[in-house]
Amino acid sequence: MTCKEVQSRYIPFIDDKLSKKELQGFLKHIHSCDKCKEEYDIYYTMITGMRYLEEDNGKSEFKVDSEEKLKFAEEYLIKYRIFFIEKVLLLVILCLIVILFI
Numbered sequence: 001m002t003c004k005e006v007q008s009r010y011i012p013f014i015d016d017k018l019s020k021k022e023l024q025g026f027l028k029h030i031h032s033c034d035k036c037k038e039e040y041d042i043y044y045t046m047i048t049g050m051r052y053l054e055e056d057n058g059k060s061e062f063k064v065d066s067e068e069k070l071k072f073a074e075e076y077l078i079k080y081r082i083f084f085i086e087k088v089l090l091l092v093i094l095c096l097i098v099i100l101f102i
């Protein structure tokens with residue numbers, strides 16, 4: 001993913017609207033590009049702050065933690081990958097059972 005592509009995805013990322021493939025590219029780029037990481041931090045702070053002001057104050061806790069959001073997205077991807085591996089393993093085991101018993 002290029003800087004430009006990443007920059008157009010700050011808001012979808014914050015809204016959890018990126019596909020898994022996009023998310024992967026996004027996170028990879030953010031970790032290797034200081035410029036985009038810095039910009040992402042600014043966007044995140046701005047957008048969450050703005051949304052907080054639009055909502056009833058005190059209703060939701062105000063959190064400006066762009067770092068946490070990145071970590072959460074990474075954990076989500078890791079979990080998804082583990083889940084995927086589990087599914088593949090299950091399929092292999094099923095195939096083995098079929099081969100052995102038929």
Ligand SMILES: [Zn+2]
Binds near residue numbers: 002003034
């Ligand atoms: Zn970049």
